[in-house]
Amino acid sequence: MTTQADTSERLASFEDLALPHTRDLFRTASSILGNVAEADDAVQEAYLQAWKSFDRFTPGTNCRAWLFGILFHVISHQRRKWLSRVVLCEPKTFEDTTPYSAPVPESLTDQEVLSAFRSLPQRFAEVVMLADVHEFSYKEIQESLGIPIGTVMSRLSRGRQLLRAQLVDYAPAASIRSTGVRAAGAHLS
Numbered sequence: 710m711t712t713q714a715d716t717s718e719r720l721a722s723f724e725d726l727a728l729p730h731t732r733d734l735f736r737t738a739s740s741i742l743g744n745v746a747e748a749d750d751a752v753q754e755a756y757l758q759a760w761k762s763f764d765r766f767t768p769g770t771n772c773r774a775w776l777f778g779i780l781f782h783v784i785s786h787q788r789r790k791w792l793s794r795v796v797l798c799e800p801k802t803f804e805d806t807t808p809y810s811a812p813v814p815e816s817l818t819d820q821e822v823l824s825a826f827r828s829l830p831q832r833f834a835e836v837v838m839l840a841d842v843h844e845f846s847y848k849e850i851q852e853s854l855g856i857p858i859g860t861v862m863s864r865l866s867r868g869r870q871l872l873r874a875q876l877v878d879y880a881p882a883a884s885i886r887s888t889g890v891r892a893a894g895a896h897l898s
Contacts (some may be wrong), residue, residue: 718746723763726772727756733773734780737838741784741790743827755780774845777853781835810833816877825875840865 734755738748758779759766767777826834835854839845840861845853850861 717757719763719779719848722768723760726766726775727759727763727767730773730776731756733843736781736783737777737843737851740823740838741831741834742787743823747787751780751783754783755838758783771849771852774849774853777843777845778841778855783856784807822876825878829871833864833871836861836864837868837872841869861877 731752734752735748738751739813741749742748755776757775766772826837828835836850839850839853840847847858847861847865850865850889851858854861854866
């Protein structure tokens with residue numbers, strides 16, 4: 710039987726360990742979901758699940774990584790519910806890609822970068838967000854997402870490639886032109 714003192718101590722511990730990460734969780738959820746209301750719901754649900762299972766959290770371990778793991782589980786569950794109601798389009802294939810890697814324009818706006826990020830498939834966006842924005846180590850990402858470290862490295866590499874490809878699409882708007890010769894790799898600057 711849990712006493713009032715035990716509950717108060719548990720609440721104080723939860724507040725000390727978990728609540729400082731609210732802003733990071735919200736920013737991540739907003740970036741992935743692209744909707745502030747959905748992000749707020751996801752973070753609230755993540756904290757609810759974290760509170761319910763806080764007795765299983767091991768003190769001294771990485772609470773931030775633990776919370777991100779819960780958040781990504783919540784987001785994944787929300788997306789599955791949404792996708793079950795939507796007819797999916799055929800995914801693009803990458804067979805048509807060439808070895809040429811066009812330069813990413815330096816004059817990109819934050820909105821263009823966020824738009825490109827939101828177009829990434831969730832499994833890549835999660836890893837890129839944790840590694841490049843929140844500066845998680847491979848091991849922390851592995852713990853947060855519950856995937857092998859090799860998968861972390863693979864998804865990070867692939868996610869960065871996809872993000873770069875999306876950002877290159879903004880090149881014409883930034884007055885960067887790619888000629889046929891340059892695209893074939895024959896032109897050297």
